[in-house]
Amino acid sequence: MKSSSFARPSLSSILQPVFSLRPKHGRPIICSTILPKPHTPIYLRPPAFQATLSELKKWHIWAKNQATSVGSTFSDLDNGPDSTLLHRELNWLVEDALEQPAILLPQNSRNNYDDATPLSIRACLDDLYKLWKQRIEERRPFQYVVGCEHWRDLILSVEEGVLIPRPETEMILDLVDNAVKGNEELKNGLWADLGTGSGALAIGVARILGLGCGRVFATDLSPIAVAVASYNVERYNLQDRIAVRLGSWFDPLKDVQGELSGFVSNPPYIPSEDINGLQAEVSKHEPRLALDGGANGMNDLIHLCNGAASMLKPGGFFAFETNGEKQSKFLVDYMHTKVKGSFYGVNIISDFAGIQRFVTGYRA
Amino acid sequence: MGNGGRFRRFHGCVMIAAFQKLQSHFVMRGINVCQLAGHNPNQVFDKNTLRRRSYSTSTFHKTAQLQPELSVDLINIMEQKLSVIENRHAYLQAIVNQVDALPEEYFTANKELKKLRHTIDVVTELRKKHKEIEGLKLLIAETQDDKDMHQMASEEMGQASEEEKHLRYLLLKSLLPKDDADERDCILEVRAGTGGQEASLFAMDIFKMYEKYSQKKGWKFDVLDVAESDLKGYKEACAAISGADVYGKLKFESGIHRVQRVPVTEKAGRVHTSAVSVVILPQADQVDVHLRNEDLKIDTYRSGGSGGQHANTTNSAVRVTHVPTGLTVAIQDERSQHQNKAKALKVLCAKLYEMERSRADASRSRLRAEQIGSGDRSERIRTYNFPQGRVTDHRVGITSHSIDGVMQGENLDTFVDALLLQQEMDAIASLTSKQ
Secondary structure, eight states: OOOSSSOHHHHHHHHSOSSOSSOOTTOOOOOOSOOOOOOOOGGGSOOOEEEEHHHHHHHHHHHHHHHHHHTTHHHHHHSOOOHHHHHHHHHHHHHHHBSSGGGGSGGGTTSOOOTTOEEEESSOHHHHHHHHHHHHHSOOOHHHHHTEEEETTEEEEOOTTSOOOOGGGHHHHHHHHHHHTTOHHHHTSEEEEESOTTTHHHHHHHHHHTTSSOEEEEEESOHHHHHHHHHHHHHTTOTTTEEEEESSTTGGGGGGTTOEEEEEEOOOOBOGGGGGGSOHHHHTTSOGGGTBOOTTSOHHHHHHHHHHHHHEEEEEEEEEEOSSHHHHHHHHHHHHHTTTTSEEEEEEEEOTTSOEEEEEEEEO | OHHHHHHHHHHHHHHHHHHHHTOHHHHHHHHHHHHHTTOOHHHHTSHHHHHHHTTOHHHHHHOGGGOOOOOHHHHHHHHHHHHHHHHHHHHHHHHHHOTTOOHHHHHHHHHHHHHHHHHHHHHHHHHHHHHHHHHHHHHHHHTSSOHHHHHHHHHHHHHHHHHHHHHHHHHHHHHSOOOGGGGSOEEEEEEEOSSHHHHHHHHHHHHHHHHHHHHHHTOEEEEEEEEEOTTSOEEEEEEEEESTTHHHHHGGGOEEEEEEEOOTTOSSOOOEEEEEEEEEEEOOOTTTTTOOGGGEEEEOOOOOSOOGGGOOOSOOOEEEEETTTTEEEEEOOSSSHHHHHHHHHHHHHHHHHHHHHHHHHHHSOTHHHHSSOOSOTTSEEEEEETTTTEEEETTTTEEESOHHHHHTTSSTHHHHHHHHHHHHHHHHHHHHHHO
């Protein structure tokens, strides 16, 4: 979804008129490109289908057996999910797809519901079989299966072509929260989330800034990401405070150069040669555009680092996610040598697994 | 309802006796006697009977028959307390009114004033009533000759002393030691104990019982974490319950709950005995327990790997460790790391708060130790006997013969109310013995 090194020639066709002549009220996307229509997560679909309790029980038992049969195969193979995790995911699928999910819970198995009871579901029975088959056989990520990811206190719509926000990334918002606390200038300033994907960080930042003057730009190179992020922004009713723009990194933000109070990014940072060895859920299903950071994984981080110097106003805050210790240290070193004097208070922060995941600092 | 009427009177007697003798166990023994008398226990212990026994003010106001006679000792104690309270109130009022009062002084005085407000209102009313009674006494003495006036004054006198009694009772209630935590929300922890799979199945049943009870009460029941056993029972389960006075109502549920039944796994049909432990903790927030972020260590206890974009996992389990005490709480069932962390913190705060409270309790008088629910979690408090269809609480000696009703959360009030009643009786007893 994000990379400056990808698909430059085709960009012009997407980017053309950045400002539409007929801006629709309340629509954050001001762009003439026809964006794909985002999928609705299962849990938000109407319970328009029906199946009997016995049919659903049969499906549930089948699905549980599928999950059990996986054992530790996937986790041994590529650090994928084991049975325990798949069982938990199955519970969540039931939670999302059934109007009365409790009926299939084990503790209700002793309740005497009539097996012929018709139950309302949000996807047809055939689809439930299909979806779980995709999860087990094709290793399709669970979040794509149900069409959403629970992230912080948000439920974000996700689909193929959009990176599924990671739990680690949640911490960037804690870092932003700390920076903004007691700093009215940051709180009421302009922020940007570059390579926004599902819009997770942009939405999180906008909610931290609150109802003041603070505004957030979310940019992404991928039209699908822009469509999905816009959908999520609207679902959280933040279209007045977040502008989603299509384009590579800082390109769509030329009009606010040097005016940003803060920016955050989780850019692609995996070294190209590592991509194929990733767990199947990632390597086979998630967009390479959002993962591949070039030869050493640093291409985009360096690009953002350079951009930060020109985009942020003095005192402006930044937070990047990186691949870990090596990249974080490289980045800090880069800031201290190559763009010397541009930043201060540069810091490396570890995630909950103890990996040196984030680099933060301020524009001098 | 012939029986019901008899019982109601009987209960009235028991209460008066209890108030006079101030021996809590008398009441409970009395109830047991009722039950042994062989009447339909469901009727004896239905909700209404218990509510009637729960000394609600409205009951006392309306049913003169049930007005407890407070013992002379108790009245004397309360009379002494009146001036103590009034003096304290005046002293605090003076601090609050001081222009140059230190902010901290002002704050603590104000806090105490708030607590005293209800009591002082009753005291004022009681003083007024005393004056009225004095006036009426005088009037009665002066109107010996005027028959009509005399009778009117006597009637008013009768009414006034009834009201005085009621006010005394209200004052007594407000003087009883109150647990500040009673109004808090609570954390429920259920753990399977001895008895293997059967114990974990019963742990699930007990957990569900509290869930249904909460629904019935209009409380919010939020499952925090469930560790399932192989047979789909619960090895351990944890929930946050919120609503009005939740902790005060449920605190006596802490302890060992024993079950006697034929397990589903038992082929020979033998009755097994197994046990489940229940812990009820008052909820607290980070401010209550002075929790500092520096004291917390948060980690994901996942097996290695590079994380971040490398991994797509729905496992966002989080473990929170409170470094100074070494307490750890791990939560894994939520769908986001943020929520797992929030829930883990909630449980951790409740545990820290409980630790602080038990420290404070230990240094406090013997008062609490003598009361029910001394906090000893290894105490066997209740037995659920399925073959006989009964549930017995060993602390108050009450048996409910509607085990299904109890498990469905419908008849749990039988015990909850009785335990609260006993708490009140114990408190009265300690109030007088302290003097």
